[in-house]
Amino acid sequence: MERLGRHGERMKRLRRLARRRESGLVVVDGRRIVEDLHRWSVPLEELYLEETLALSPAGTRLAAAAHGAWVVADGALEGIAPTRHPQGVLAVVTEPEAVSWTAGRGPGVVLDRVQDPGNVGAVVRCAAALGARAVFLTPGCADPFAPAAVRGSAGAVFRLVPCTGVPAVEAAAAVREAGGEVWAAAPGGVPLEAWTPRDPSLLLLGSEGQGLDPALVEAADGTVTIPLERGVESLNVAVAAGILLQRYRQLHGT
Amino acid sequence: MERLGRHGERMKRLRRLARRRESGLVVVDGRRIVEDLHRWSVPLEELYLEETLALSPAGTRLAAAAHGAWVVADGALEGIAPTRHPQGVLAVVTEPEAVSWTAGRGPGVVLDRVQDPGNVGAVVRCAAALGARAVFLTPGCADPFAPAAVRGSAGAVFRLVPCTGVPAVEAAAAVREAGGEVWAAAPGGVPLEAWTPRDPSLLLLGSEGQGLDPALVEAADGTVTIPLERGVESLNVAVAAGILLQRYRQLHGT
Numbered sequence: 001m002e003r004l005g006r007h008g009e010r011m012k013r014l015r016r017l018a019r020r021r022e023s024g025l026v027v028v029d030g031r032r033i034v035e036d037l038h039r040w041s042v043p044l045e046e047l048y049l050e051e052t053l054a055l056s057p058a059g060t061r062l063a064a065a066a067h068g069a070w071v072v073a074d075g076a077l078e079g080i081a082p083t084r085h086p087q088g089v090l091a092v093v094t095e096p097e098a099v100s101w102t103a104g105r106g107p108g109v110v111l112d113r114v115q116d117p118g119n120v121g122a123v124v125r126c127a128a129a130l131g132a133r134a135v136f137l138t139p140g141c142a143d144p145f146a147p148a149a150v151r152g153s154a155g156a157v158f159r160l161v162p163c164t165g166v167p168a169v170e171a172a173a174a175v176r177e178a179g180g181e182v183w184a185a186a187p188g189g190v191p192l193e194a195w196t197p198r199d200p201s202l203l204l205l206g207s208e209g210q211g212l213d214p215a216l217v218e219a220a221d222g223t224v225t226i227p228l229e230r231g232v233e234s235l236n237v238a239v240a241a242g243i244l245l246q247r248y249r250q251l252h253g254t
Numbered sequence: 255m256e257r258l259g260r261h262g263e264r265m266k267r268l269r270r271l272a273r274r275r276e277s278g279l280v281v282v283d284g285r286r287i288v289e290d291l292h293r294w295s296v297p298l299e300e301l302y303l304e305e306t307l308a309l310s311p312a313g314t315r316l317a318a319a320a321h322g323a324w325v326v327a328d329g330a331l332e333g334i335a336p337t338r339h340p341q342g343v344l345a346v347v348t349e350p351e352a353v354s355w356t357a358g359r360g361p362g363v364v365l366d367r368v369q370d371p372g373n374v375g376a377v378v379r380c381a382a383a384l385g386a387r388a389v390f391l392t393p394g395c396a397d398p399f400a401p402a403a404v405r406g407s408a409g410a411v412f413r414l415v416p417c418t419g420v421p422a423v424e425a426a427a428a429v430r431e432a433g434g435e436v437w438a439a440a441p442g443g444v445p446l447e448a449w450t451p452r453d454p455s456l457l458l459l460g461s462e463g464q465g466l467d468p469a470l471v472e473a474a475d476g477t478v479t480i481p482l483e484r485g486v487e488s489l490n491v492a493v494a495a496g497i498l499l500q501r502y503r504q505l506h507g508t
Contacts (some may be wrong), residue, residue: 030336040485116330118372122490125489125490125493128483129482129489130481130482131484154462154490156486159485159486192500193504209286229382229385229414231294232383232413235379236380236492238490238493239380239493240496241493242489242493242497243496243500246500246501
């Protein structure tokens with residue numbers, strides 16, 4: 001493992017990559033996620049380890065698995081990625097290719113203009129955990145491979161790769177073609193307990209600030225609402241996704 | 255409204271407050287939350303507005319409601335609180351007093367050593383939205399009034415004030431005294447669909463890294479598990495709280 005100073009060209013490039021100034025490469029920080037990626041056979045193109053971790057058995061194991069590995073001083077990775085605790089390790093991996101998609105059993109999730117990368121990541125994580133088949137992102141959504149999104153997803157963006165290239169209307173058409181329905185999560189709809197979506201269904205979720213695009217709500221087959229205590233306006237979008245997907249599983253056993 | 259420079263004493267103090275170096279005062283950022291606090295009759299002790307917002311009708315309205323209001327240049331509030339978009343407004347409010355608590359109808363949530371302030375806030379938000387009666391925090395949890403926690407809670411920490419002074423064992427004893435149960439959310443327990451907690455019940459949730467303190471799991475009356483897709487280890491703690499609290503409501507109609 002080559003040793004790097006804090007201010008060399010390679011570190012500058014890493015800072016640039018972490019800001020997603022070069023497409024096609026993704027910076028992943030956090031020991032647990034990097035270890036998971038390796039476990040899921042995602043190739044670690046480049047690995048940067050702080051000294052203490054590099055000298056540990058875990059660090060040696062990761063370094064052996066990476067295509068290239070470099071050591072930096074303890075603390076030198078702080079501030080490169082936006083998370084507060086990079087835990088001594090950053091990896092550079094190739095952005096997964098856009099996945100193709102066909103409607104089939106299991107729910108799909110459409111995120112509309114969710115700008116916070118942590119929220120985009122959290123929804124993908126929850127969708128992967130609860131059996132969603134696909135996550136679609138409208139153009140106003142945060143980059144699902146920004147470091148904060150990867151972190152928020154606990155790496156799930158590499159397992160359930162968001163379909164950024166499929167427009168929501170196309171996904172909706174395909175789901176209907178397959179005999180399914182399109183549901184908007186918004187106030188004033190069918191209460192959760194009475195919600196009986198067909199399988200497959202597409203679930204539309206908006207950002208907390210703006211809500212769903214009214215055109216999307218209009219185009220949906222129905223609206224579903226999670227009843228909230230008086231005075232509370234909304235749930236975090238990932239919590240809403242979790243509750244709706246869990247209800248879906250309860251009905252369809254997916 | 256007095257005009258402030260970027261580097262005066264008052265701005266330095268605000269930076270210090272945002273890092274929670276003085277107890278008893280809380281810095282709240284974000285226009286929506288500050289407006290909500292005002293709507294909920296939380297006194298705005300100090301209000302700092304960036305110029306553009308200060309000149310708008312919304313800014314004037316907020317300033318009139320605050321005990322003291324100051325104007326700063328556009329952009330001057332960036333970086334004072336940890337969130338990326340302070341949206342032109344910061345307020346200083348008094349930390350709510352510790353609430354007293356008695357077991358009664360409705361679930362309680364115990365968060366065990368959840369260190370991420372955003373996650374602590376998100377759980378409180380979700381607990382407030384879904385009818386929880388109280389949220390207890392063990393000593394290892396993040397400060398629920400740190401700016402990132404307030405922001406993650408969308409202000410809910412002022413509506414469902416966390417019981418930081420009540421030890422989890424005491425809350426558990428009180429719930430049992432009231433005829434209720436204590437449930438740990440952890441792997442290997444009763445699957446969600448078969449979970450039938452009594453009302454009141456206390457729900458124990460751990461951090462994602464460390465999970466629940468084994469002593470707490472041991473002391474619980476049972477363990478409940480949200481089944482996850484193969485290969486997925488855990489859910490975000492706020493998503494888990496949301497799914498469990500929704501199931502609780504489904505059973506008890508709280």
